Structure formats: structure tokens, C-alpha cells
Amino acid sequence: MEEIKDTFLHPAVPLDFQNNYRVGAYMQRYLDGFKEKKILGAKCSQCGRVVVPPRKYCGDCNLVMEEFVELPQEGTLENFTVGHVVLEKGQLNRAEAPYVIGMVKLDGASNALLARLQVAPADARTGMKVKAVWQDQVEGEYSDLDCFEPA
Amino acid sequence: MDKKVAIAGFRMAAAPDLETTRERLVFDLSKGLLDDLGIDRDAVDNFVLCSNDFMDGRTISHVFLGPPAGGYMKDQTKVEMDGLNAMIYATMGIISGQYDVTMVLAMSLTGSQASPYLYTDYSLDPTYDRQLKLLNELSAAALEAKSYLAANGYSEELLDVVASQNLGNAAANPGQARRIDGVSREKVKASPYYYEPLRELHCYPPTDGGCAMILVSERKAKELTDKPVWVLGMGRSTDTYFLGDRDLSTSLSAAQAAERAYAMAGIKDPRGEVALAEIMSLFAHQEPLLAESMGLLEKGKAAAAYESGETAVSGKMPLNPSGGPLGGHPLCASGLIRAAEAARQLRGEGGDNQVKKDGVALVHGQDGVCAQQSAVVILGT
Numbered sequence: 413m414e415e416i417k418d419t420f421l422h423p424a425v426p427l428d429f430q431n432n433y434r435v436g437a438y439m440q441r442y443l444d445g446f447k448e449k450k451i452l453g454a455k456c457s458q459c460g461r462v463v464v465p466p467r468k469y470c471g472d473c474n475l476v477m478e479e480f481v482e483l484p485q486e487g488t489l490e491n492f493t494v495g496h497v498v499l500e501k502g503q504l505n506r507a508e509a510p511y512v513i514g515m516v517k518l519d520g521a522s523n524a525l526l527a528r529l530q531v532a533p534a535d536a537r538t539g540m541k542v543k544a545v546w547q548d549q550v551e552g553e554y555s556d557l558d559c560f561e562p563a
Numbered sequence: 564m565d566k567k568v569a570i571a572g573f574r575m576a577a578a579p580d581l582e583t584t585r586e587r588l589v590f591d592l593s594k595g596l597l598d599d600l601g602i603d604r605d606a607v608d609n610f611v612l613c614s615n616d617f618m619d620g621r622t623i624s625h626v627f628l629g630p631p632a633g634g635y636m637k638d639q640t641k642v643e644m645d646g647l648n649a650m651i652y653a654t655m656g657i658i659s660g661q662y663d664v665t666m667v668l669a670m671s672l673t674g675s676q677a678s679p680y681l682y683t684d685y686s687l688d689p690t691y692d693r694q695l696k697l698l699n700e701l702s703a704a705a706l707e708a709k710s711y712l713a714a715n716g717y718s719e720e721l722l723d724v725v726a727s728q729n730l731g732n733a734a735a736n737p738g739q740a741r742r743i744d745g746v747s748r749e750k751v752k753a754s755p756y757y758y759e760p761l762r763e764l765h766c767y768p769p770t771d772g773g774c775a776m777i778l779v780s781e782r783k784a785k786e787l788t789d790k791p792v793w794v795l796g797m798g799r800s801t802d803t804y805f806l807g808d809r810d811l812s813t814s815l816s817a818a819q820a821a822e823r824a825y826a827m828a829g830i831k832d833p834r835g836e837v838a839l840a841e842i843m844s845l846f847a848h849q850e851p852l853l854a855e856s857m858g859l860l861e862k863g864k865a866a867a868a869y870e871s872g873e874t875a876v877s878g879k880m881p882l883n884p885s886g887g888p889l890g891g892h893p894l895c896a897s898g899l900i901r902a903a904e905a906a907r908q909l910r911g912e913g914g915d916n917q918v919k920k921d922g923v924a925l926v927h928g929q930d931g932v933c934a935q936q937s938a939v940v941i942l943g944t
Contacts, residue, residue: 418582425620427617431689433690467805491709493706494756494758494759495757496757499699499702501681502681503678504680504757515706515806515807517807523807524807524808526692526695538709
């Protein structure tokens with residue numbers, strides 16, 4: 413009997429379709445707020461929690477969060493990490509320079525917002541006050557809120 | 564539990580590159596296990612497979628895996644989470660009375676054929692986190708690590724201690740994918756940072772692998788094995804997705820899943836009754852974090868526990884005597900491998916890493932970013 417040797421065929425198997433996601437009214441309102449350099453959150457009428465970016469449903473109360481509230485531009489750096497790598501399409505590469513990603517709790521918010529921090533890695537401190545930095549031109553896009561910097 | 568369910572046997576495989584195909588890996592694990600037990604596929608009435616459509620590059624990833632697994636024209640379903648969930652579903656099928664013998668088989672080729680980081684990347688909120696491109700599996704884990712260390716006043720050195728203990732155990736376990744001799748704390752600390760405080764050797768290695776396990780009813784256990792390992796308790800819990808909503812210094816999902824499993828198994832004093840734990844800690848900080856959350860280590864005293872040897876193979880509370888996921892983490896199979904490793908210990912087949920203690924074993928599995936979901940199974944002899 414002929415022995416079947418182990419060889420592998422490597423056809424290209426791309427996963428390259430695009431999903432036309434609907435972001436929904438809440439994320440749309442959040443991005444519309446960016447056009448006026450406003451940060452909006454959603455408030456639950458039952459538990460009073462304010463989440464940013466706004467979400468439609470409160471997990472704890474199983475209710476629709478019906479109220480939008482504008483949050484201040486300042487908050488506290490609750491947690492951060494200094495990145496030494498970038499991860500793109502599953503590939504890990506060294507970053508050109510270390511950079512800071514933080515979790516910012518805006519004053520009055522119940523949760524923390526993930527953001528890029530414009531601060532030298534050695535100067536980042538948990539608990540430091542930070543404020544929002546906007547792009548000069550705001551167009552209602554994710555990138556309008558550029559980063560946070562020490563207040 | 565009204566009806567008793569036992570692990571009759573298991574097979575595991577893990578390597579950076581197994582040089583195989585999905586079908587062949589499944590066939591080798593399944594056929595090998597059937598041969599171990601001296602049965603053929605006719606003796607198995609239910610197949611619970613566990614793989615991931617996205618990582619496999621095809622929807623309904625198990626459609627081609629049924630025949631090599633031995634599941635042709637059988638009840639065959641798939642779990643698309645960590646494999647410990649597949650084990651729980653398989654156990655439920657036997658408890659229901661419908662099945663006596665069930666094959667659970669979890670696998671992925673995330674060492675050689677697709678980056679494991681994509682699994683998390685594509686699980687992130689498409690309308691926010693994937694737009695901002697700041698969050699990924701590693702940056703999320705780093706934020707969790709930082710939060711855990713800060714909340715408890717632990718130094719970064721704890722991560723080196725945990726990683727060197729795990730990698731030491733992995734080096735002595737022939738089944739592990741990452742086996743490096745003599746991994747000292749200094750060597751761990753000399754590995755480069757990914758996201759602070761996590762360094763390369765604090766993180767799991769991309770791994771090919773799988774695990775097959777046969778679960779049986781009490782009646783069949785007597786026929787098929789002299790060393791049954793019984794499923795005594797099971798519990799699961801799922802936290803919110805949003806990291807900014809969570810207290811990352813602890814794991815609510817693990818705490819609640821363990822509480823449910825303890826209640827089912829009648830365990831009142833985990834620290835006194837659990838002899839060893841196999842924990843799906845993908846990053847060094849997760850082992851003490853999850854162990855504290857599940858009541859296996861005293862809160863705030865993990866650093867002292869590791870320093871005193873409490874968590875070593877010979878200690879009072881051995882954690883991951885197998886070396887854990889820092890020694891190998893094939894997506895989907897990882898939690899099921901933890902269960903097989905715990906069963907190996909309870910059968911006294913732990914080799915150089917054998918824990919010499921009486922008691923039950925705790926198995927933890929997780930899914931999602933920073934253990935959004937946890938599954939816990941309690942095993943005993």
C-alpha cells in the first residue's frame with residue numbers, strides 16, 4: 413500500500429467581508445455631541461448610574477436609559493498602562509516609542525472611559541487630574557476627542 | 564447531583580506548531596482516547612465539540628470535524644466558548660438521563676495558523692473599542708494587572724514569582740507547549756514589556772492544541788475505568804463586557820461561578836477542602852487574582868502565599884501544578900485541558916508535578932476580555 417506522506421496545501425482563506433454595522437441613536441448622539449466638543453453620557457432613571465459613552469440599556473436594572481447628560485471635560489486617571497508594543501491584525505510589533513493608554517473617570521460619571529493619554533510615561537500617575545483634548549476641527553467622528561492630558 | 568458523572572479518560576495535545584490539520588488533530592485525540600478505553604465510537608452516544616468559527620475561517624466550524632471525531636450520525640453539537648463550558652454541557656446531558664457516554668473535544672490551531680489575539684480583537688465592541696483601536700487582549704490584561712497590583716499593594720515582582728513558578732511546573736510537564744528549563748524570576752523580569760506591567764513571559768504563548776475527554780454515567784464508569792474522577796459541582800457567571808464599568812482588581816464572574824460550584828459540591832471551606840486548583844490564568848496576575856476571588860488564597864495575602872511556597876506543587880494550596888496556560892493556551896481547549904490536568908492529579912498520574920494531598924480539585928475556565936465569563940468545575944475521587 414502506498415504511504416501517504418504528510419504535506420500541506422496552503423490555499424489562501426481570506427475573511428474579508430464588511431459588516432454594515434448600525435451604530436444606533438445613542439452612539440450617534442455621542443458623536444453628534446463631539447461636533448460641539450461635548451461629552452454625553454446616558455443616565456438610568458432607576459439606579460442613577462451615568463455611563464459614557466452612552467448606552468441604551470442598564471444591565472443592573474434591565475431598563476432603557478432614557479436621559480442624556482453632558483459630562484464635564486475633566487476627570488481622574490483611574491488606571492493606565494504604558495504600551496511598548498502595537499498589535500495590528502494579530503501581529504505583535506515593538507512600538508516606535510512607549511505610549512500611555514488610560515481609563516479616565518469623568519467627574520460625575522459612574523464608569524471609566526478608555527483613552528489615549530498625552531503624557532510622558534514616567535509622569536503618568538493613577539489619581540492625577542486630566543482634561544479632554546480636542547482636535548482643532550471637529551466633525552462628529554471618533555477621532556475628534558483626541559486624547560486626555562494633565563489638567 | 565442526583566446522577567453521578569465521571570471522567571473516564573482524556574487525551575491532550577499542545578505545541579507551538581503541531582504540524583497537523585484540524586481534522587487530523589481531532590482524529591488523533593478522539594481515536595487515541597477510544598483506544599485507551601478499549602471501545603469504539605459505537606459506545607459513544609453524544610459528541611460535544613468545541614471550536615471557534617472565526618479562528619477556523621468557516622462558520623459552523625464543526626461540520627467537518629464530526630467524522631474524524633467519530634460523531635457521524637450521532638447527536639453532535641458545538642460550544643463556541645472555552646472548552647470547560649463544553650464539559651459542563653456534556654455533564655448536563657448525562658445528568659438528564661438521555662446519555663451514558665459523551666465525548667467532549669475542544670481544539671484550535673492558534674499557534675501555527677491564526678493569531679490568538681484576533682479572537683479577542685474581533686470580540687471587542689465594533690462601534691467603539693474597535694474604532695478607537697486602544698483596547699486589545701494584552702492592553703486589557705495590563706490594565707487588569709495594574710489595577711490588581713495597586714489595589715492590594717503588591718509589587719510588579721509578584722508577576723515574576725507567579726510566572727517563574729508556572730513556567731517551572733510547565734518545564735516538568737511533558738504535555739506543555741512552552742517548556743523552558745530553569746526560568747528564574749530574573750529571567751522572567753529580563754523579558755521585554757508588552758504593556759506595563761506585563762512582560763512577554765507573564766503572558767500565554769500562542770499554542771496549537773486540543774483535548775478530548777470521555778464523560779460517563781455512574782453505571783458506565785464501573786465498566787470503563789478503575790479510576791473514575793467524579794464531577795461534584797459546576798457553576799458559571801458572566802460579568803459586563805465594559806471594562807470601565809468593572810472593578811478590575813477582582814473577578815466577580817470567578818467569585819460567583821465558584822460560589823455556585825461550591826454550593827453544588829457541598830464545599831463550605833474552600834481553603835480547607837480544595838487540594839489543588841487548575842486555573843485558566845492567561846496572564847501571570849490572573850492566577851492570584853482569580854484564586855483570591857474564588858476564596859483559595861486570602862485576599863491581599865497572595866504575595867506572601869507565593870513567597871512561602873503555599874502555591875507550589877508541594878504547598879498547602881498548589882495552583883496550576885501543570886504549569887497552567889503560561890505553558891500553553893490553545894484557544895477553546897484551554898479550560899478543558901485544565902480539567903484533564905486536574906483529573907490526572909486526582910488519578911495520581913501527575914508525574915514529577917504530582918500533588919500529594921487528599922481533597923477535591925477546582926478547575927477554572929474563562930472567556931471574554933479579563934474573564935468576563937468564568938466557569939468552575941469541582942472534581943473528586
